[in-house]
Amino acid sequence: MKLKEIVDRLGLKVMAAGEKLDQEVAGGFASDLLSDVMANSREGDIWVTLQVHPNIIAVATLKDLAGIVIVQGRKPEDQTVGKAGQEGVPILVSELQTFELVGRLYNLGISGMR
Amino acid sequence: MLRAYRADLHIHSILSPCTEITEMAPRAIIERAVQIGLHVIAVCDHNSCENYPALQTASRTADLTVLAGMEITSREEIHILGIFDTYERASDVQAVVYKHLPGENDEKTFGYQVVVNEREEVISFNKKLLIGATTLPLEAVVELIHSRDGIAIASHIDREAYSIISQLGFVPPGLALDALEVSPGMGLDEARERFSGIEHFPLVTSSDAHSLDGIGRSATTFLMAAPGIHEIKLALEGIEGRRVLGG
Numbered sequence: 001m002k003l004k005e006i007v008d009r010l011g012l013k014v015m016a017a018g019e020k021l022d023q024e025v026a027g028g029f030a031s032d033l034l035s036d037v038m039a040n041s042r043e044g045d046i047w048v049t050l051q052v053h054p055n056i057i058a059v060a061t062l063k064d065l066a067g068i069v070i071v072q073g074r075k076p077e078d079q080t081v082g083k084a085g086q087e088g089v090p091i092l093v094s095e096l097q098t099f100e101l102v103g104r105l106y107n108l109g110i111s112g113m114r
Numbered sequence: 115m116l117r118a119y120r121a122d123l124h125i126h127s128i129l130s131p132c133t134e135i136t137e138m139a140p141r142a143i144i145e146r147a148v149q150i151g152l153h154v155i156a157v158c159d160h161n162s163c164e165n166y167p168a169l170q171t172a173s174r175t176a177d178l179t180v181l182a183g184m185e186i187t188s189r190e191e192i193h194i195l196g197i198f199d200t201y202e203r204a205s206d207v208q209a210v211v212y213k214h215l216p217g218e219n220d221e222k223t224f225g226y227q228v229v230v231n232e233r234e235e236v237i238s239f240n241k242k243l244l245i246g247a248t249t250l251p252l253e254a255v256v257e258l259i260h261s262r263d264g265i266a267i268a269s270h271i272d273r274e275a276y277s278i279i280s281q282l283g284f285v286p287p288g289l290a291l292d293a294l295e296v297s298p299g300m301g302l303d304e305a306r307e308r309f310s311g312i313e314h315f316p317l318v319t320s321s322d323a324h325s326l327d328g329i330g331r332s333a334t335t336f337l338m339a340a341p342g343i344h345e346i347k348l349a350l351e352g353i354e355g356r357r358v359l360g361g
Contacts, residue, residue: 034283035274053190053252055282077251 001025001109003067003090006046010104012069012092015076016084023090025066028110030102034059041065046110048098052076057083067091071098116355119341121154122147122333123183124195124269124295124320127169129159131225131245134325139234140165140172142326148176150330154341156197158183160244161211163204164229170201171232179341185269186211186259188252193269193276195295196259199343203262210258214250217243252282256290265292265347270322271309272300284311293318293350298332302361316350319361335359 004021007014014021026044031037032051041047043064049056050071057080060068067090070076076084076091084091094101125143126133147155157169157180166182173180182204183197198204218241219227227240250258259266268278268285271294278285278294285294293316296305302317318334338345338356349356 033280035280038283051190051281053282053286055284055286059283 015091017090119153123156128228156181156183195267198264214248
């Protein structure tokens with residue numbers, strides 16, 4: 001499934017790199033410890049987190065993640081949005097909390113297993 | 115004249131809900147620190163410095179410098195030590211921290227947060243949720259500490275919880291930290307080998323003691339002219355002959 005379809009179906013707000021929404025999402029990963037994301041996420045994952053620090057962009061770039069969903073309507077820091085634009089990492093914001101958002105992603109066919 | 119000072123810059127008192135409440139009272143901390151040969155300590159309770167006056171008074175007759183500090187939790191749940199030359203400066207920072215620290219302590223769950231005076235009489239129980247996280251971003255915490263000429267040290271970078279590396283994966287490039295702290299049991303050299311991207315930061319080690327026998331379990335030796343914040347800064351930067359001699 002393409003990122004664009006997920007954005008539309010879950011009503012996510014696109015905060016950065018809107019031109020990169022044609023990427024294919026291969027799976028999902030949810031964690032707020034960036035050390036964990038660096039160790040265990042996989043290329044093409046959509047990453048669900050509540051962290052808004054600029055380091056999330058570097059981690060997503062390093063791991064070739066499809067995009068980042070920030071939960072609970074948290075506002076990414078300005079520097080985070082700036083970096084995401086430069087690096088072409090989509091930042092999507094949901095008003096939902098992690099459990100609910102991950103459930104809805106799963107219902108769309110996105111899995112944490114490969 | 116330069117000399118070696120042995121410093122444990124991360125000790126909790128009974129104000130931190132997670133400490134041994136029967137042990138970490140001011141006089142006992144001072145006695146233990148002197149007994150094991152420390153020259154400088156910083157008392158860094160979670161998000162608060164309210165026990166500093168009692169500790170300072172308790173140290174008056176001892177050959178020991180006690181610095182005012184606190185361990186601030188950023189909104190990313192990273193622990194950052196802020197250590198200051200005066201209680202006034204630490205209190206200024208504490209006021210901002212309190213303003214950005216939501217919640218109320220549940221003593222049954224987290225423990226008592228005891229504020230004492232110099233006679234070790236209980237003045238009050240702090241009601242704030244000191245164990246919680248502030249709403250301040252990491253960079254804002256570092257900036258806040260520097261705004262009162264404090265030194266900002268990222269706590270226990272080797273730990274799997276509440277460390278800058280566990281929470282953010284790596285130390286953000288360009289972050290103006292004065293040093294990174296390594297826990298007891300891991301040497302400074304080992305930390306240098308194990309973590310990449312920390313080459314530009316000075317390393318220190320301290321105990322993060324929550325009980326008396328924890329005090330000084332690791333400490334840093336500084337070569338400097340006097341036991342104060344300015345000298346520690348010089349030593350961390352390695353200038354004017356001052357330097358970190360080791361852990």
